[in-house]
Amino acid sequence: MWQSILFCICFIASRGTAHDIKVDCKKHHDVPETDLNGSPSKVANLTVKLLTVGNERKLNISWAINIDASSSYLKRTRILSGLKNHICLYNPPFAAANLTGLKEVWFSFLVDVDYHGSWRTTVYNEPLPPDENGYTKSLPMWVPRQPTTTVAPSSTKATLESLQTTPNTEAQNEEVKNVSRIVFGVVALLIILISCFVIYKRFLSYSGFEILPVAAMAPVSVVVVYPSLTPAFQQAVVALAEFLQWHGGCRVVIDMWQQGKIAELGPLRWLAEQVQSADRVLIVSPQVETPSSMPGPCTPASSLPRHSIPAATGDLYPLILNMVASHARSATELAKFWVVQLHAEKDKKSCVLPPELQTCRAFCLMKDLNRLCKSLHSQRKVGKKISSLLFKHKILYSQNSTTKLREAIEMLGAKKPGISDGTLNKDLC
Known part of the structure; x- marks a missing residue:
């Protein structure tokens, strides 16, 4: 497990340190932005990997951005993973960053996995062109059920001592009689209430409701x-x-x-x-x-x-x-x-x-x-x-x-x- 985490960290570091652009991804539910004049190229590549960090599971989403003439139009990247919607902003923007000699840059983001089953991750750059067909890149993933560990209950000495009986006395006998009377009264009251409840339901059923x-x-x-x-x-x-x-x-x-x-x-x-x-x-x-x-x-x-x-x-x-x-x-x-x-x-x-x-x-x-x-x-x-x-x-x-x-x-x-x-x-x- 730690070897895979170390590999991912090295993978992210090797790709993320080749440029000075940082990405900040937050949950957002606004309408996708479109532009008639200019839009960036679609996402160059996409990888999704399931990681386990401690007791939590996360999806490591990595995507690549082409460095070309359309990079100056890139404002943000939208990530749809499962039912979650995130907006990723770049600092500094691509138009102001020094990307000389680079053909593409990679970014990564971790998404919390809160249920098992089918996950589909879709990534695309914004603003979108007027014709959005084929502009997104998507990958499916099956997240298995997380195994649960059971711990056998251990009997303690205090629990055994609480079950031990004490010598009978007249006060204890009287207390037992009082408890019996209370229990009998509660049972009788429950029987009366349940009878009234059954009569009420039968009345409603016979009345056509x-x-x-x-x-x-x-x-x-x-x-x-x-x-x-x-x-x-x-x-x-x-x-x-x-x-x-x-x-x-x-x-x-x-x-x-x-x-x-x-x-x-x-x-x-x-x-x-x-x-x-x-x-x-x-x-x-x-x-x-x-x-x-x-x-x-x-x-x-x-x-x-x-x-x-x-x-x-x-x-x-x-x-x-x-x-x-x-x-x-x-x-x-x-x-x-x-x-x-x-x-x-x-x-x-x-x-x-x-x-x-x-x-x-x-x-x-x-x-x-x-x-x-x-x-x-x-x-x-x-x-x-x-x-x-x-x-x-x-x-x-x-x-x-x-x-x-x-x-x-x-x-x-x-x-x-x-x-x-x-x-x-x-x-x-």
Whole structure:
């Protein structure tokens, strides 16, 4: 281990001391800078190596800058590693540095590794040219799980002495009786409280309400991503987002409600930030159908408002598929992504999921709506105190609150108008 660290130090020193430019890299989340008049050349070379320093793991990111006429335009270098965004500034700037006789210079930066799985490091110089295609240099890396060491507990003499019994006395016998009375009273009180709790839940279940247990003032953070298909499909997605927001105890983020933020940050950065901060990512996926099983075009009902499909929607869906594919080897990271289908009534043999989503947990609406809501809240950490289990905050919704969502999915599925409300209610688990 120390030999590899020494080798890296010597490697960095041999490349870093050939010039007087120092680099300072800090976390930053601003918009990439572009310039129409002049931009530096792309990064000449890139290496990424996993290091272990003590008990911490770091990525040693080294990149090379070409020394040519475009060096005077170089202002900074951006490093995207995993979900982290860093900006590296040079002191002095390349335009003021003495680089006579050099063809390229190397710089290095250490990034903390805070999770295992798939890491992708992307580096590019700024300002960017108007056409950014092929301007970045990127390398993937698989970070294995860090082994944990277990220490066997040692029995101490004080612990053994605390378990020794003392001679019985009348005072101790009386104390044991008092403790027994207290324990009996507590058990009786718990039985009464649990009985009241069971009666309360049964009353709610018989009254037609669905119960979602959640922590008070802690809504589940959900990101909804979908492809840009027909207006009817988009209307069904918006209806699902509104149901989760107003009746499902969730804090929903969807591109329809943050078009200004997407325009400011760009689809890639906006999606990366939302996925990192969300509890769950719901991917509304269209089923890949055979031509004979595909429904005809349908027109949204007049009672449902029309929305224009955002331009960024077509970019977000391929980005989320690539993100899911990059986490395919990590079950922990992959568990964050769930798939929602809106054609549960169709023949499963005629429609399949995209290959990137076939390993994700899937739900079919309307059949799995109740299971989806309960699964979203069951993933949250709940306190183990008896008081929190008996008196924790509840979210209740009835079938009336799913009317708009049912109508949108019926329109998407092109159901016949003769279906009764009683049949529709059976779709809700």
